[in-house]
Amino acid sequence: MMAFTPATPTVKIALVKYKGGGDWYCNPTSLPNLAKFCNENLATNIDPDIATVDVGSTEIFNYPFIHLTGHGNILFSTEDVANLRSYLIGGGFLHICDSYGLDKFARREMKKVFPELDFVELPFTHAIYSQKYKFPNGLPKIHEHDGKPPQGFGLIYEGRLVCFYDYECDLGDGWEDQSVHKDSEATRLKALQMGANIIQYVFNQ
Numbered sequence: 001m002m003a004f005t006p007a008t009p010t011v012k013i014a015l016v017k018y019k020g021g022g023d024w025y026c027n028p029t030s031l032p033n034l035a036k037f038c039n040e041n042l043a044t045n046i047d048p049d050i051a052t053v054d055v056g057s058t059e060i061f062n063y064p065f066i067h068l069t070g071h072g073n074i075l076f077s078t079e080d081v082a083n084l085r086s087y088l089i090g091g092g093f094l095h096i097c098d099s100y101g102l103d104k105f106a107r108r109e110m111k112k113v114f115p116e117l118d119f120v121e122l123p124f125t126h127a128i129y130s131q132k133y134k135f136p137n138g139l140p141k142i143h144e145h146d147g148k149p150p151q152g153f154g155l156i157y158e159g160r161l162v163c164f165y166d167y168e169c170d171l172g173d174g175w176e177d178q179s180v181h182k183d184s185e186a187t188r189l190k191a192l193q194m195g196a197n198i199i200q201y202v203f204n205q
Helices: 030-041 058-062 078-089 103-113 171-175 185-204
Strands: 014-017 051-054 065-070 093-098 151-157 160-167
Touching: 014 058, 030 065, 030 171, 030 185, 051 058, 058 078, 065 185, 078 093, 078 103, 078 151, 078 160, 093 103, 103 160, 171 185
Parallel strands: 014 051, 014 065, 065 093, 093 160
Antiparallel strands: 151 160
């Protein structure tokens, strides 16, 4: 009987490394767990060995989906801004996860990338909330932070969502190994399902 050999991964996703002192590396198990969940539940073939890519590197163009997170300061150079803008306009997608304390920095730096755009809160009817998993009330609440309702914001360039930003939600923490944050399995599942929706939405565009 032949042993089962997993298919060679056909797509890689990446964690964004940025300057400014923020802890871009704060959730090491989140993206590998999301990749595995998507492969098992969406029939994707994402490499669970997640790449790390500098926001100013041309290697960013190798990844259809990049993820940025942390708790502190972000600082994009002029070169970073130009590179990220080219990537997003050219078909790439950025997911920003506020792991707590990122909001003012993420908004400030993304305004450099798209000075002509503002983050808009996506309506609960947006397709990102109704892929394989249905979230009729928008983002699930994963971590308390300031106790505010979770919000999903987007940057929309020429009719296309190029960046999705989860605020007061913390999807990335919910994707981590259960032992890290002690989230319930039900909470982790909601986070992974919403993450899978984002991946499915991006891959179907």
